Amino acid sequence: MTLFSLFRLPRFAHNPHASTGIGAMWLAVVCCLGLMALPSCRSQSGPSKVSRYSSAPEAQKITVNLLHLDHQVRTRGTPLPTAAAAIGIGMIGNGIPLEIFTTRINAAVVKKLSLPGVQVRHVSLPYQRVSVVIEDLALLFPLARIREVRMISPAYGATTHMTAQGGFNIEPVGGDDHAS
Amino acid sequence: MRASTQTTGYLRWADRVQLKLIAGVAALWMGALAPPQTWAENAKIEAFSKAPHAEKINANLLDLEAQVRQGAMSLARAATRMAMHTARGGIQVEIVMNRVDDRVLDDMRDMGLSIQHVSETHRRVTAVVDDIAVLYDVAALAAVEMILPEYGGATQSGSVDGRASEALLVDIARLATSLSGAGQTVGILSDSFARTDRVRDANTMPAIGASGTLRDSKPQQSEDLPPVVAIRRDDSSGGDEGAAMGELVHDIAPGAALAFHTAFGGQAVFAEGITDLCTTAGSTVVVDDVLYFAEPMYQDGIIAQAAADCVAGGVPYFSSAGNQSNRGFRQVFKDLDPADDRLRTPSGNDLHDWGGGDGFLDLTLPPGSTVRVVLQWNQPFASVSPDQGAQIDLDLYVTPTPDAEGLSNPIARSIGQQGSTGNPRGDAVEIASVSNLGSSSTTVYIAIEHYDGSQEMIPQESTTPLEFRLVFFESNFRKTSIQGIADHSSSFGGPTMYGHAVAPGVVSVAAVPWFDTQMFNPDFNPSTVTDPEDFTSRGGEISVQFDTSGAFVLRTSREPDIASVDGNNTTFFGIRLNLGGYEGEPDAFPNFFGTSAAAPNAAAVAALMREYHGALTPAEILAAMVDTAIDITGARASAGHDDVTGAGLIDANAAIGTLQQGPNGTIHTPSGNVRITSGASVHFSGTGTSPDGHVPLSFFWDFGGGAVNASVAAPGDVVFSRPGTFTVTFTVSDNQGNSDATPATMQMTVSAPPASTPTPAPVAVSGGSGGGGGGCTLDPNGAADFTLLIALSGILAYVVWRRRGWSEIR
Numbered sequence: 001m002t003l004f005s006l007f008r009l010p011r012f013a014h015n016p017h018a019s020t021g022i023g024a025m026w027l028a029v030v031c032c033l034g035l036m037a038l039p040s041c042r043s044q045s046g047p048s049k050v051s052r053y054s055s056a057p058e059a060q061k062i063t064v065n066l067l068h069l070d071h072q073v074r075t076r077g078t079p080l081p082t083a084a085a086a087i088g089i090g091m092i093g094n095g096i097p098l099e100i101f102t103t104r105i106n107a108a109v110v111k112k113l114s115l116p117g118v119q120v121r122h123v124s125l126p127y128q129r130v131s132v133v134i135e136d137l138a139l140l141f142p143l144a145r146i147r148e149v150r151m152i153s154p155a156y157g158a159t160t161h162m163t164a165q166g167g168f169n170i171e172p173v174g175g176d177d178h179a180s
Numbered sequence: 181m182r183a184s185t186q187t188t189g190y191l192r193w194a195d196r197v198q199l200k201l202i203a204g205v206a207a208l209w210m211g212a213l214a215p216p217q218t219w220a221e222n223a224k225i226e227a228f229s230k231a232p233h234a235e236k237i238n239a240n241l242l243d244l245e246a247q248v249r250q251g252a253m254s255l256a257r258a259a260t261r262m263a264m265h266t267a268r269g270g271i272q273v274e275i276v277m278n279r280v281d282d283r284v285l286d287d288m289r290d291m292g293l294s295i296q297h298v299s300e301t302h303r304r305v306t307a308v309v310d311d312i313a314v315l316y317d318v319a320a321l322a323a324v325e326m327i328l329p330e331y332g333g334a335t336q337s338g339s340v341d342g343r344a345s346e347a348l349l350v351d352i353a354r355l356a357t358s359l360s361g362a363g364q365t366v367g368i369l370s371d372s373f374a375r376t377d378r379v380r381d382a383n384t385m386p387a388i389g390a391s392g393t394l395r396d397s398k399p400q401q402s403e404d405l406p407p408v409v410a411i412r413r414d415d416s417s418g419g420d421e422g423a424a425m426g427e428l429v430h431d432i433a434p435g436a437a438l439a440f441h442t443a444f445g446g447q448a449v450f451a452e453g454i455t456d457l458c459t460t461a462g463s464t465v466v467v468d469d470v471l472y473f474a475e476p477m478y479q480d481g482i483i484a485q486a487a488a489d490c491v492a493g494g495v496p497y498f499s500s501a502g503n504q505s506n507r508g509f510r511q512v513f514k515d516l517d518p519a520d521d522r523l524r525t526p527s528g529n530d531l532h533d534w535g536g537g538d539g540f541l542d543l544t545l546p547p548g549s550t551v552r553v554v555l556q557w558n559q560p561f562a563s564v565s566p567d568q569g570a571q572i573d574l575d576l577y578v579t580p581t582p583d584a585e586g587l588s589n590p591i592a593r594s595i596g597q598q599g600s601t602g603n604p605r606g607d608a609v610e611i612a613s614v615s616n617l618g619s620s621s622t623t624v625y626i627a628i629e630h631y632d633g634s635q636e637m638i639p640q641e642s643t644t645p646l647e648f649r650l651v652f653f654e655s656n657f658r659k660t661s662i663q664g665i666a667d668h669s670s671s672f673g674g675p676t677m678y679g680h681a682v683a684p685g686v687v688s689v690a691a692v693p694w695f696d697t698q699m700f701n702p703d704f705n706p707s708t709v710t711d712p713e714d715f716t717s718r719g720g721e722i723s724v725q726f727d728t729s730g731a732f733v734l735r736t737s738r739e740p741d742i743a744s745v746d747g748n749n750t751t752f753f754g755i756r757l758n759l760g761g762y763e764g765e766p767d768a769f770p771n772f773f774g775t776s777a778a779a780p781n782a783a784a785v786a787a788l789m790r791e792y793h794g795a796l797t798p799a800e801i802l803a804a805m806v807d808t809a810i811d812i813t814g815a816r817a818s819a820g821h822d823d824v825t826g827a828g829l830i831d832a833n834a835a836i837g838t839l840q841q842g843p844n845g846t847i848h849t850p851s852g853n854v855r856i857t858s859g860a861s862v863h864f865s866g867t868g869t870s871p872d873g874h875v876p877l878s879f880f881w882d883f884g885g886g887a888v889n890a891s892v893a894a895p896g897d898v899v900f901s902r903p904g905t906f907t908v909t910f911t912v913s914d915n916q917g918n919s920d921a922t923p924a925t926m927q928m929t930v931s932a933p934p935a936s937t938p939t940p941a942p943v944a945v946s947g948g949s950g951g952g953g954g955g956c957t958l959d960p961n962g963a964a965d966f967t968l969l970i971a972l973s974g975i976l977a978y979v980v981w982r983r984r985g986w987s988e989i990r
Contacts, residue, residue, distance in 0.1 A: 048597070088554075
């Protein structure tokens with residue numbers, strides 16, 4: 001029906017009867033607005049990656065890779081180190097290192113973040129970040145529910161630029177990787 | 181012979197007859213006493229040279245001369261290998277004299293010696309000679325007793341000779357300037373400093389992981405580190421790479437203090453550590469060798485911002501370029517099917533086209549290896565600019581098969597949630613890792629899927645296409661077969677440098693193995709090229725497209741900035757290099773390879789430069805290094821500034837040389853040009869100053885041939901014996917051999933005495949009145965005294981001017 005109307009729009013627009021012409025013009029405007037809205041509607045209402053793993057509102061603060069990791073461990077039984085390694089996350093002990101980005105940071109916020117099972121490793125006042133390690137990925141959600149938490153990402157770690165060997169035709173190996 | 185001439189100098193009071201007699205007797209006596217030793221010395225000397233007077237030249241110098249003459253190697257390199265000090269392309273020698281006077285010094289200068297210091301007290305001359313063959317001429321001078329090489333003081337610290345000092349020509353600079361890094365503090369950021377038992381023993385303080393002043397660690401006991409090191413924060417993991425970096429710094433700048441802060445523990449720890457070292461710890465130079473995989477490529481993250489702030493605060497900052505060679509890609513995103521832009525599980529149609537319609541990049545891993553793949557695209561990070569994250573969402577897949585089935589069941593995938601056009605969100609980074617735990621090679625496939633947002637031009641800037649960078653971090657370094665990267669040349673792959681190493685003002689440092697530098701390559705000849713390390717990261721023109729607020733602001737830089745050497749010895753860190761034929765290798769010490777080693781060597785040179793001129797800005801230090809760098813043109817590198825070694829290998833001697841300021845000389849008397857008649861004398865005196873404080877100064881008066889030149893500041897009365905116009909030049913030199921670039925000059929016009937003419941009778945003039953009277957006797961020839969007699973009230977004043985020529989000089 002919409003398509004039919006669209007095809008007939010020129011005819012309607014050039015209708016010698018004024019009332020019909022104006023109506024056609026209004027119809028055209030509405031249709032155009034609708035068409036223009038389609039892309040943005042798709043962007044805003046398209047299937048969120050987050051929604052694949054969780055419908056909880058706080059899940060929006062958690063990086064999808066962490067949700068995917070939780071999903072793999074919880075539903076597929078993939079060992080955490082294996083699943084974490086696949087997305088380039090190194091383990092610290094038996095836990096996953098996280099970077100928690102906050103809207104503000106003070107002692108009260110740090111206290112809120114210090115949930116049982118959450119090991120706070122570094123609090124950065126200048127950068128409003130907290131580095132933590134968690135062994136139970138379920139802790140992601142209570143952490144995300146804290147109002148001051150803006151985003152939770154995995155800590156992908158770092159490497160030094162040393163090689164075990166160098167020079168020509170000598171095989172070096174990677175640097176001193178660190179999960180951080 | 182030696183004894184007799186020494187006696188000559190000692191018995192200056194003796195008249196010539198007595199002197200010759202004593203000398204002759206002494207010579208005979210000494211000659212009779214020591215024939216076996218003389219024979220032995222002569223035998224060694226004759227092995228190198230049978231030239232007259234060669235016996236005055238130290239056998240090692242003769243050996244050096246023979247090596248150079250035979251074309252075996254350059255003078256500087258051969259001298260360095262013999263532990264002799266070199267300077268500005270020549271070698272420094274010490275000449276023992278039996279007398280020191282202006283004439284013999286002039287003779288030496290005429291032979292091409294650059295005289296650096298003259299000790300009349302000890303009758304020694306320190307000089308630099310560019311052509312070692314000249315030493316035979318010098319030895320022929322009667323005043324010369326002996327010519328010795330200058331070995332200088334200790335240039336290495338501790339038990340281990342890293343050889344970076346020689347490779348970077350630091351030793352030459354040190355000779356010229358006596359620099360040690362005194363007064364400087366080099367701040368180091370790495371994994372850890374004093375955690376392992378390779379660094380610690382029971383006496384080491386403080387406890388593992390604690391902050392404080394490090395004392396009594398093993399490298400400190402062997403003097404390979406300073407006796408105290410400020411540990412601002414250490415890490416509980418890591419291999420003490422920071423201590424190894426400290427050893428390298430200490431080798432080159434043994435007078436510099438060290439401070440350490442771990443870079444591990446998160447990006448915030450790293451950034452705060454930079455700020456701490458640059459401010460609270462008082463570092464005058466900072467160096468690190470760490471990269472966080474998720475540091476932004478197209479925006480300055482917090483580490484880059486901290487490093488840039490450090491530089492803006494006046495502290496030079498050096499960072500390793502990285503070891504990823506050309507193992508990466510930078511490409512404009514090209515969708516296989518732009519019309520297919522579905523948001524769910526990828527069909528295989530919405531992938532980046534690697535070429536020829538292929539959405540999958542082959543990656544073949546050897547057994548037991550791991551490859552980490554970092555994908556970023558030109559969008560900002562929400563972690564940096566919270567309200568302005570990425571507006572384009574790309575995902576990274578590692579698949580077992582190159583098809584839709586592989587995408588549905590990937591080996592690894594990184595599918596972070598970014599935003600869409602108009603809806604910024606998240607960080608524009610995806611990281612995946614794949615390992616081959618099997619016993620044979622396996623091939624996997626890399627796919628980049630467009631999930632959301634623009635797929636052509638980026639939303640923030642309508643003329644900038646969506647591009648991405650992919651960097652591979654391989655545990656099996658360079659053994660992974662990556663489709664499209666056939667070898668390590670710049671024909672393939674892309675830049676792999678990113679993060680804070682390319683931040684504004686930060687000096688990114690590439691690596692060249694020490695044993696391939698001119699000083700150590702045994703096969704080096706003028707046409708030889710030095711190769712960079714195969715692994716040193718490729719740079720080129722790197723663009724950072726967003727400011728810290730997330731706005732599109734394009735900034736480009738050419739990376740890396742400079743190259744330095746790696747592979748140097750440490751007491752505990754690295755691998756034992758089995759390279760026969762290279763200087764001293766294999767030896768008992770492990771060699772530290774990687775740009776991690778190159779960066780501290782560069783930073784140590786900067787410490788020397790800052791010691792030399794404390795007011796030097798980071799930009800001035802880099803400019804001096806770049807302007808004087810030795811171009812590296814070997815494998816992967818090319819003439820001029822290239823993507824692999826930047827401006828080239830640091831030449832510490834030349835870089836510091838650009839900072840040197842020559843002394844200034846001033847002629848005090850006479851105060852201007854002078855006209856005299858021949859045979860008259862003029863009083864000369866001058867002084868000099870050294871802006872660098874490089875004293876004592878030496879002086880040289882060149883009278884332009886009108887008189888005998890002089891080598892003192894105030895030669896006093898100088899007689900000009902022949903007519904002519906002579907330019908007098910007063911040159912001051914400092915103890916580094918730097919001379920006044922604009923020496924003071926004046927003109928002497930010396931005229932012949934007037935021809936003798938009949939002497940008219942003196943004219944008597946008298947006059948006066950009252951009780952006074954006066955008289956004057958004039959000699960119109962000017963040869964006689966000019967006499968003026970004045971009688972005033974019965975007092976006779978008698979004034980005499982002695983006239984010489986046209987000028988009254990007394």
